[in-house]
Amino acid sequence: MDRFNSARSLVRALAPTRPITCLRPDAAARASRYFVRNFPGEILYAVKTNPMPEILDAVHNAGVRRYDVASITEIDQITRRFPDARVSYMHPVKSRDDIGQAYFKYGVRDFALDSGDELEKILSATDNADDLNLLIRLAVPNFHAELDLSAKFGMAPLAGAELLFKCRSLAKRLGVCFHVGSQCMNPSAYGTAIHMVRDLIVSSGVTLDIVDVGGGFPSAYPHMEPPPLNAYMGEIALALKTLPVGDGCEIWAEPGRALVAEAASTLVRVDLRRDGFLYINDGTYGSLFDAGVPGFIFPARAIRPTGKVSGRLAAFSFYGPTCDSLDFMKGPFMLADDIGEGDYIEIGLTGAYGSAMRTHFNGFYSDEMALLTDAPMLTMYRPGAATDWPSADGPLRQNTGNAS
Numbered sequence: 001m002d003r004f005n006s007a008r009s010l011v012r013a014l015a016p017t018r019p020i021t022c023l024r025p026d027a028a029a030r031a032s033r034y035f036v037r038n039f040p041g042e043i044l045y046a047v048k049t050n051p052m053p054e055i056l057d058a059v060h061n062a063g064v065r066r067y068d069v070a071s072i073t074e075i076d077q078i079t080r081r082f083p084d085a086r087v088s089y090m091h092p093v094k095s096r097d098d099i100g101q102a103y104f105k106y107g108v109r110d111f112a113l114d115s116g117d118e119l120e121k122i123l124s125a126t127d128n129a130d131d132l133n134l135l136i137r138l139a140v141p142n143f144h145a146e147l148d149l150s151a152k153f154g155m156a157p158l159a160g161a162e163l164l165f166k167c168r169s170l171a172k173r174l175g176v177c178f179h180v181g182s183q184c185m186n187p188s189a190y191g192t193a194i195h196m197v198r199d200l201i202v203s204s205g206v207t208l209d210i211v212d213v214g215g216g217f218p219s220a221y222p223h224m225e226p227p228p229l230n231a232y233m234g235e236i237a238l239a240l241k242t243l244p245v246g247d248g249c250e251i252w253a254e255p256g257r258a259l260v261a262e263a264a265s266t267l268v269r270v271d272l273r274r275d276g277f278l279y280i281n282d283g284t285y286g287s288l289f290d291a292g293v294p295g296f297i298f299p300a301r302a303i304r305p306t307g308k309v310s311g312r313l314a315a316f317s318f319y320g321p322t323c324d325s326l327d328f329m330k331g332p333f334m335l336a337d338d339i340g341e342g343d344y345i346e347i348g349l350t351g352a353y354g355s356a357m358r359t360h361f362n363g364f365y366s367d368e369m370a371l372l373t374d375a376p377m378l379t380m381y382r383p384g385a386a387t388d389w390p391s392a393d394g395p396l397r398q399n400t401g402n403a404s
């Protein structure tokens with residue numbers, strides 16, 4: 001893969017006609033190292049967030065050996081690539097075929113569930129195995145996250161307590177998991193959820209072997225500057241102390257976004273400008289889903305192939321290349337006010353749920369990639385300080401210079 005020291009050098013060397021995923025694997029490694037060193041338990045990388053080989057390798061090289069997977073395809077990819085990996089099937093609804101394959105073909109033992117029907121499926125598909133690690137998914141409030149992950153999955157406390165009780169005698173190890181919602185902006189969400197787990201342990205009278213605090217750890221986007229990650233680690237460590245569990249209880253987390261958001265940006269070209277609207281060659285059916293309905297505002301900078309863009313910034317919205325009006329990204333994305341057709345835009349922080357969600361809709365699909373060696377446009381991880389970054393330092397180091 002070609003390597004450049006910035007998106008600007010890439011544009012000047014290649015003048016690409018299709019969108020390019022610009023990878024910064026070092027950023028994924030740096031974030032992974034922070035989590036491995038600072039989270040008080042095991043890190044399971046949520047593979048769905050970004051399964052590109054370069055990113056998987058960076059996360060693995062940083063010391064992550066466990067993976068939260070959602071499908072047989074992910075299980076197959078991870079077990080082939082990393083023979084030392086342990087995969088945990090944390091999707092609460094799975095087909096019988098997939099459960100059976102995961103158990104018998106790939107040796108998976110960790111399964112999440114949030115209903116009695118799913119328990120029945122897991123038991124029958126594994127021939128009533130007696131070495132299952134079962135994790136009950138609890139629904140938790142979503143006061144602070146951009147994307148709710150407790151509407152579709154997760155049990156209410158009473159039903160959760162009943163299922164927990166039932167699973168105690170069936171599971172080798174028994175756990176509870178939850179997801180506070182993606183891009184969780186307030187560490188207290190983890191405290192609230194862990195206190196719900198405490199109430200569940202008390203009401204069910206069951207001992208737990210695993211508490212899995214899920215994903216949700218934030219990344220830094222314009223207009224969304226979360227508290228430092230140390231505040232999340234502190235809140236979790238404090239809340240865990242209140243749990244009536246033994247020393248042997250394992251603590252897991254399944255971060256996705258926070259590990260890889262900074263590890264890619266998307267380089268697009270402007271095909272047309274209509275006032276404050278830029279028609280670009282990638283969109284919500286490509287690498288920019290989160291800029292659509294979820295309305296994430298990504299950092300962006302304009303790059304002119306020859307010459308310079310204006311130093312004055314203006315607010316723009318984007319239209320993607322497909323015929324669908326939903327292929328719209330409201331922004332505002334702040335860019336040089338004289339940007340126009342033929343200019344490029346580097347859209348930063350697209351490493352999480354970016355290229356992983358590309359479709360071929362309308363025939364637009366680009367798998368072109370390049371490696372960049374410069375810093376991500378925004379970061380939660382100060383260079384060299386990922387292990388001991390004091391919370392008082394503030395959350396962000398910003399690198400928003402106009403590249404032209």
Ligand SMILES: Cc1ncc(COP(=O)(O)O)c(C=O)c1O
Nearest residue numbers: 046182215216217254255256257
């Ligand atoms: C079960 C599960 N774990 C972890 C994650 C990763 O979440 P995040 O990217 O917010 O850290 C997700 C995201 O959808 C998920 O569904």
